[in-house]
Amino acid sequence: MKILKLILKLQVSILLLLLLTVSGCKSDFELNENLKGFSFTLSDQDGKTVKFPADQKDKIIVVGFIFTHCPDICPLTVNNMQLVQNALKTDGMDDVEFIAISFDPERDTVALLKKFAALREIDERNFKFLTGTRKEIDSLMSVMRIVAVTGDTTMIDGSPSYFYTHTDRISIIDRRGFLRKEYPGSKANIEEIVNDIKKLR
DSSP: OHHHHHHHHHHHHHHHHHHHHHHHTOOSOOOOEEOTTOOEEEEOTTSOEEEETGGGTTSOEEEEEEOTTOSSHHHHHHHHHHHHHHHHHHTTOOOOEEEEEESOTTTOOHHHHHHHHHHTTOOTTSEEEEBOOHHHHHHHHHHHTOOEEEOOOEEETTEEEOOEEEOOEEEEEOTTSEEEEEEESTTOOHHHHHHHHHHHO
16 A cells, blocks of 8 residues: 555656656747748838848847828837847847838838837838838738738818827847737737847747
8 A cells, every 4th residue: 555655646746847848948939820822012211122022031020010090000010029129139130120111001101110210210220111002911920820900081181180009019030930929019028038039049
């Protein structure tokens, strides 16, 4: 009987050890989705053609989806991306690419994206704002699982005015072209993102 109890205790101890080992080895990155097979032709704020994500090959990419007429979430998302950029710059890490992609290409022209970046004093050396055709943007959003639904449209001074209900997210793509992690865009933990990027370098 004593031997049986000892065997049971030993089995429980081994099971607990295995559980602790698995828990301790758990990755900080819950995603591992290969994006290398995709290529989207877009334009940046300077009017240059950008192949996403092919042109960012071998670089870590921080990605956000926005529209410039957004009154709340998008400015916060861009600001958080900028804070991450500044933190990495302070640590001497300027090889990370930051990309904000508009899902409102009908209004977000190249010129408007350039103005949007300038107003926020963005360091554009490694921060791009991208737009493209409706078809290309929709395809990219589908791959990245981004949803944006327009509300009612009104006309103001002869131009359509509308807002989006949309996904609030910042994503990280690693050097291999794999989507690795997603964060709340407007409520991102800057320190967490910076630390995760350092782990991926």
